[in-house]
Amino acid sequence: MKLTINRDRLADIVTRGVSNAPKNSPSMIANNARITVRDGKLSVASTDFDMMVEASGECQMERGGVTTVDAAKLKMTVDRLPKSVEVTLSYDDSKHNLIMKAGRSRVTFPTLAAEDWPARVMKMEGAEFKLSGADLTRLFGHTAQALSPAPGSPMSGVFLHVRETEKAPLLAAVGTTGMILILATITAPKGAENMPHRQGQPAGVILSAETVNSVLRLFRSAEEVHVIVNESSIFFRTGDVHFCSAMLVGTYPNYQPLVSTPSETRVLVDRTLCINTVSLLEPFASKELGHRLQCAGSDEGFVVAVGSQTGGGVDVVEAEIDGEVQAFGISGQFMKTMLNSFKTETIAMHPDARARRVMFQSDGEPDLIGVIAMMNISTELAEGPKHE
Numbered sequence: 001m002k003l004t005i006n007r008d009r010l011a012d013i014v015t016r017g018v019s020n021a022p023k024n025s026p027s028m029i030a031n032n033a034r035i036t037v038r039d040g041k042l043s044v045a046s047t048d049f050d051m052m053v054e055a056s057g058e059c060q061m062e063r064g065g066v067t068t069v070d071a072a073k074l075k076m077t078v079d080r081l082p083k084s085v086e087v088t089l090s091y092d093d094s095k096h097n098l099i100m101k102a103g104r105s106r107v108t109f110p111t112l113a114a115e116d117w118p119a120r121v122m123k124m125e126g127a128e129f130k131l132s133g134a135d136l137t138r139l140f141g142h143t144a145q146a147l148s149p150a151p152g153s154p155m156s157g158v159f160l161h162v163r164e165t166e167k168a169p170l171l172a173a174v175g176t177t178g179m180i181l182i183l184a185t186i187t188a189p190k191g192a193e194n195m196p197h198r199q200g201q202p203a204g205v206i207l208s209a210e211t212v213n214s215v216l217r218l219f220r221s222a223e224e225v226h227v228i229v230n231e232s233s234i235f236f237r238t239g240d241v242h243f244c245s246a247m248l249v250g251t252y253p254n255y256q257p258l259v260s261t262p263s264e265t266r267v268l269v270d271r272t273l274c275i276n277t278v279s280l281l282e283p284f285a286s287k288e289l290g291h292r293l294q295c296a297g298s299d300e301g302f303v304v305a306v307g308s309q310t311g312g313g314v315d316v317v318e319a320e321i322d323g324e325v326q327a328f329g330i331s332g333q334f335m336k337t338m339l340n341s342f343k344t345e346t347i348a349m350h351p352d353a354r355a356r357r358v359m360f361q362s363d364g365e366p367d368l369i370g371v372i373a374m375m376n377i378s379t380e381l382a383e384g385p386k387h388e
Contacts, residue, residue, distance in 0.1 A: 001037050001065025001091035007081045007102065009057050010042070014078045016055035016218060016241055017044025021071035029112045032068035034119070035089075035098070037061055042089075045119070046071050051214060051245040052120040065091055068117050069098050069109040077107055122244050126230030127194035127203075131186075133222040135171075136215055138367070139184050142341035143175035144212045146182045154250035158212050161204020161252075162193050169193060170367075172204075174255055180334040181371040182341055183259050195229045199251050205229055206248040218243055258371045262359045263352035265323035267302050271347045274302075275339045277315045281306045282332040284313060292375050293332045295351075297325030302349075306332075326353045329375030338370045 018033045025031050025048075034054075036043040040061050045054035081087065081102050088101040091111075098109040131139075140158060148155035155176055163172040163185060170185040171192050195203040207215075211234070218241055219225050228235040236243045278293065284306045285291040294305045302319035306312050328351055339347060344364035351358050353374070360370035 001035075001067065001089070001098075002062040003037050003042060003059045003090075004062075004086055004088050005042060005057075005059040007078070007085045007087050008083060009059075010087050011078050011081075013042060013044050013055045013057045013240075014075050017053060018046045018071040018075050019217060020048050020051045020053045020214060021046035022048045023072065027118070029068060029116050030118055031070060031072070032112055032117065033071035033074055034066065034068050034114055034117050036066045036114075037064045037089075038066075039064075044074075047118060047120055049118060049120075050208070051211060051243070052122075053214065053218065053241065053243045055241050057240055066114040067091060067098060067111045068114050069111055073109065081105070120233075120244055122235065122242065123230065123233065124228055124235060126228050126233075127191055127196075128226070128228050129189040129191035131171075131189060131225050131227055133220045133225065135186050136222075136225065137220055138186055139171070139173035140212045140216055141184075142368070143173045143182045143184055144209055144216075145337055145341070146175040146177055146180045147209050148177045154206050154248055154252050157206040157208045157248040159204060159206050159252040160195075161202045162188055162195065163202060174252075176253070176255060179331065179373045180338065181255060181258055182338070183255070183369045185367045196231050201251060204252075205234060206250065206252055207234065207245070208248055211245040211247075214243065214245070258355075258357060259359070259369045262350040262361065263323075263355070265325060265351055266321070267297065267325060267349040267351065268320040268322075269302055269317050269347055269349065271339055271342060271345060274317050274347065275336060277304050277317050278332050278336050278339070280315060281313050282336065284311050285332045290375060291332045291334075292329045292377070293335065294327060294329050294377050295325075296327040297321050325351055327377060328353065328358070329377040330358060330372055331375065334372045338372060341370060342368060 022030055034045040041056050042059040043054055043056040085102045090099050096111050098111050100107045143158050159174045161172055163170045169188040171188040172185045174183045193203055197203050215236055222238050226237045233244050296303045300316045302317045305314040338360050342362050342365055344362040348361045349358055356374045358372050
């Protein structure tokens with residue numbers, strides 16, 4: 001193996017290629033990145049057994065070959081090389097070392113055999129469709145914030161599936177902890193309907209938080225991403241990056257009743273002003289009580305209050321209120337997450353005391369719906385806090 005490549009191009013390949021390398025795996029070779037030189041291209045791959053990514057780019061190749069080196073040391077070394085310098089990589093057959101030269105610098109990496117590297121088998125078959133980086137950001141950018149911390153739970157992942165509507169099928173991503181839910185949708189691309197069906201659920205798969213975050217990191221800026229989904233794996237591919245991942249196994253909860261039929265009660269607020277109010281009062285919300293704020297409607301607007309042994313406060317957000325808003329509790333942290341998920345100036349909240357939920361919608365973003373469960377309240381603030 002011997003090649004020459006510009007340091008900046010090498011840094012881009014290595015940064016993406018080592019992004020799934022574990023840091024302290026008990027299997028030493030799993031901490032390594034696989035380096036492949038073939039057909040005038042350099043490829044760098046890493047895997048944590050569940051996920052695998054491979055990034056590639058053109059190089060000036062003298063001899064092809066394949067080996068593995070410590071992923072963290074490789075990235076650290078490349079990052080510290082002078083920008084734009086020409087870098088030479090060569091393999092020393094006698095000592096089984098990879099030698100990196102840049103100007104007067106010379107670095108030697110010990111290697112392990114590539115045939116022992118735990119590569120995932122990329123069986124590129126299944127349902128096929130195409131998405132843009134903007135589509136992936138829309139689907140995963142906020143839903144990944146609303147995931148259950150319970151390990152192994154289907155709710156610890158994002159449910160990517162086809163959602164049937166009266167107008168047209170949608171490709172939907174939903175994340176929930178059981179207390180907060182965020183649903184994002186786009187028009188379903190051709191082929192998405194062929195994703196696997198499990199136990200009567202809509203066509204779709206459950207992706208772990210790690211998978212979703214890796215997809216966003218690798219493909220957020222891509223113009224077109226080729227996606228393949230089968231029973232065991234999901235693949236995302238552009239011209240120079242290939243990524244595959246296992247999926248979570250399980251049945252996702254039926255969230256449909258939570259995001260349908262909003263209550264007739266509506267509170268229309270300025271999103272920024274509401275965020276400012278929640279941020280102002282949040283420091284007084286008790287962690288033991290789930291960061292609970294207390295809300296109610298009044299003649300002055302939408303009232304938000306909090307009280308505890310360490311202090312409290314009350315504020316009123318100017319609002320257009322339709323119907324009677326009964327006092328309810330809500331997590332301040334979840335409310336801020338929800339409000340920050342939208343981009344429009346105005347947000348409609350639909351408190352529903354019977355269903356014990358608050359639904360969040362915006363006419364400017366019909367492809368995003370949020371729900372937060374109501375919390376019990378029992379103090380005098382629940383009678384309808386007043387702003388004096």
